[in-house]
Amino acid sequence: MNAISSILERKGMAVVAIDGKSGCGKTTLAKKLEDILGADIIHMDDFFIPVKERKEENFTVAGNFLDKKRFLSEVINQIDLPSFEYSVFDCRSQSIREKKLIKSRIRIVEGVYALNPEFRHAYDLKYILQSEFEKRLERIEKRTSPQVFEQYRKVYIPLEDMYFSAFDFSECKCIEI
Numbered sequence: 001m002n003a004i005s006s007i008l009e010r011k012g013m014a015v016v017a018i019d020g021k022s023g024c025g026k027t028t029l030a031k032k033l034e035d036i037l038g039a040d041i042i043h044m045d046d047f048f049i050p051v052k053e054r055k056e057e058n059f060t061v062a063g064n065f066l067d068k069k070r071f072l073s074e075v076i077n078q079i080d081l082p083s084f085e086y087s088v089f090d091c092r093s094q095s096i097r098e099k100k101l102i103k104s105r106i107r108i109v110e111g112v113y114a115l116n117p118e119f120r121h122a123y124d125l126k127y128i129l130q131s132e133f134e135k136r137l138e139r140i141e142k143r144t145s146p147q148v149f150e151q152y153r154k155v156y157i158p159l160e161d162m163y164f165s166a167f168d169f170s171e172c173k174c175i176e177i
Contacts, residue, residue, distance in 0.1 A: 020129035023136030044111025062166035
């Protein structure tokens with residue numbers, strides 16, 4: 001929180017990225033910061049590519065489940081504006097369901113792929129959360145159906161492992177939860 005306060009004093013606005021593998025606590029931490037600091041949260045899940053539009057390369061290239069073009073144009077290219085809106089993708093309905101207004105001086109981008117090298121230049125603070133594999137699985141299982149849990153085990157977790165192996169995250173601060 002001291003780091004965020006320092007950036008606010010210097011720039012008037014702070015942009016924080018929280019990345020990490022599924023089930024490590026990214027959304028929980030972002031929600032706590034939202035409650036304490038009045039931050040706006042931008043969820044990376046809002047930028048996933050709909051299932052019907054996914055191609056083979058989405059399953060073979062690190063971070064390719066994300067609509068990077070839309071994230072760049074709707075968020076990264078506007079993140080320093082006093083306020084902006086972006087379209088929210090709903091994973092359940094597989095459609096854009098609404099627009100979300102971002103107007104706080106503290107913006108938190110949370111989710112797997114938030115620290116993709118194409119986006120990092122826009123962030124003031126860069127964090128990667130880490131947690132034990134079994135604890136992560138337990139959390140994922142609690143919040144999903146058995147079918148979705150199996151998708152995590154077979155598809156999403158290996159893709160996240162590929163993402164964290166493909167890129168250098170040494171400039172990011174790691175936090176164990």
